[in-house]
Amino acid sequence: MEQKKTDRRVKYTKMVIRESFLSLLTDKPITQITVKEICQKSDINRATFYSHYEDVYDLLDQIENEFYDSLMETINANKSTLNSVAVPNDILQTIYKYGDLCTVILGKHGDKAFLRKLINLGYIDALSSWRSLFPNISHDELCLIYELIANGCIGLIQIWIEKGMTEHPEEIAEIIVSFTIAGLRGYNGLHDK
Amino acid sequence: MEQKKTDRRVKYTKMVIRESFLSLLTDKPITQITVKEICQKSDINRATFYSHYEDVYDLLDQIENEFYDSLMETINANKSTLNSVAVPNDILQTIYKYGDLCTVILGKHGDKAFLRKLINLGYIDALSSWRSLFPNISHDELCLIYELIANGCIGLIQIWIEKGMTEHPEEIAEIIVSFTIAGLRGYNGLHDK
DNA sequence: AAGATATCCAACAGGCTGTTGACTTTTTAA
C-alpha cells in the first residue's frame, strides 16, 4: 500500500507500539490509555511515538484501516456471488480469521463506531433488496428497521466475540439473515399515517 | 429519596452545574468535557464542584440514576397490565416525556451503556415469554437473538431521538414489538447442533 | 566507510486534576 518499509527500526518500532497498545486495550478502554503508558510498555521514547502517530486515536485508526482494507478485498473478491448472506458472511468470516485482533478492537473495549462502519458495508445492498422484496413496508419504516438490525448485529457480534467466537461465523450470519428476513416478512407495523 | 435539600445554595449550585454539563454534552462527548469547563460555564468554583461530585462521570451518574428511578416508578405502576408491549411502551413513553433530558443523555453523545440498562428492564420478561412462545428455538439462540434485539432497540431509539422524536413513542414500541415477534415466529435458524 | 535516517534524551510550557487552608457569605436555629 505505502512505500516498502525497508528500515527495520521503523518496522520494529511500529510493531512494538502496536502490540503494547492492543495489549492495553484488552484491559481498559482507549480513553484511559496514555501515550506515555504505551511508550513505557514498549520501551520506546515518547518523541518516537509522536514521529509515527498523532495520538492514540490515530494509532487505532491505522490498525482499523488496515483491517478494513483486507475486509474490502474479501468482499470485492466475492462480489460475484450475489445473495443476501454473502456480505454478512464475508464480514463474519474475516472477523473470525483475524480473531485475535478483532477480539481487542471489536470486543469489550472495542470501537462500536468501527464495527458500525463494517456493518454498513451491507447497507445499500440490504436496503435496496428489502425495498423490492417488501414493497408494503414504507421507506421510513424500512430505514428504522435497518437501524434496528444494524445495531443489533453490532451487539450480537460483540457478544459472539466476547464469548470467544465459539459458534462458527456462518452460524452467526445465518441467525442474522434468518431472523431479519422472517421479521420483515411477518412485519405488520404502523397501519395508517 | 435523600434528605430534604433545604439549603437553596446547594440547590442552586447543583442546578447550574447540571445545566452547564448537559449543555456541554449537547455539543461534545463526555470524554472531552472537563471539570474546569463546567465550572467556568456555571460560574462556580472548582472546589465547590468537588464538594458535590467526584468527577464528571459521577455527575452524569447522578443525573442518570434520577431518570432511572422515575422510569422504574412508571413501570412498577403499570406492572398490572401484563402484555408484551407494556414495558417497551413505558420506556419509550418515559423517554418521550423527558425529551429534553433524554435527547442529551441518550442522544448523539449519549451513554449507550445507560440506554442498555434501560432496555434490560424488559430482559427477564421478554426472554421468559419468548421461551414459552417459541419452544422450538434453543436457549442459546434465544439469548443471541435477545442480544440482537436489545442492541437494535438501542440504535433505533437513538436514531428516533436524533431525528427529534417525530414519531409517537407508541409507534416506535410497535415497530420493535411487531418486528421482534415476526422475526421469532418465522425464525428458522441453526438446524442441527 | 559515509551519509542518511531513526531513535533517544532531557527539558520546556501548557493544561487539567484533586486537595488544602484561610476567608466570606448565607442559612438555620436557639
Add this chain to the structure above:
DNA sequence: TTAAAAAGTCAACAGCCTGTTGGATATCTT
C-alpha cells in the same frame, strides 16, 4: 437577633500527561 453551622470563594500546590524541540547517539543502507 445573633451565633454557630454550612456552603461557597479564592489562591496556591504538587502531580500527571501532552506535544514539541534541539542536539547527541545509534542503526541502517548503499
